[in-house]
Amino acid sequence: MATVWSLIAYWILPIPLILFLLLSLPLPRNMRRGVLIFTQRVFDMPIIGAFKALHVMLWITAVAFLGSARQAHLIREAGKGASWTTPNMEISHLSKRWRAERNLWMCAFAFSAWVFLTALYRETARRMDAESRLADMERSEFTATETQTREPSAQREVTSRAAAAAADRRDRDRTPASSPSKPAAVGPAVVEGASTPGIQMQELKKDA
8 A cells, every 4th residue: 555655646646746837837839839749648658558647647546535535434433432541542543544634635636636737738739729720820811911912013013014105105106207308409509690601602702
């Protein structure tokens, strides 16, 4: 019996307290996920066949609690109608009763610690999953918003380019076509009233 109580006091009881403390600390997200993985491995550690560590611990603490409760009840009933001849007998009975009650509360605390640890683990796992989903939703909404912001800007750029091209075409259509230049006159210009040398020679011959 002493081996069972030493097992409970040194192994079964400290493990849930340590894990409970680690799960309750405000650690970073990656460290909390690591603590969850470690706790899951402790729970899923195979002990006897299909029974895992969590099942075995709950079963041991429950059986120990029921046994200590029965023992404490028997000791209490035995001391009700007893008459002690010496103080040592009464002290011995009271020490047994105190030890049985101590074991009872120790088993109750160990069983409650494993139950509360299981509940805290499940709640922490759900919270981590909810935070992961929320982070994914925020990233997806940010990506969608950024895409929607980029698309109108690209459309406005294309529209502005098309409007500029149309304005250039209208300006070209409005500009009049240049008329062809007339060819310049070749040769000496004839001045009105000026006489040529041939005409002057003919007039001199007639006078002679």
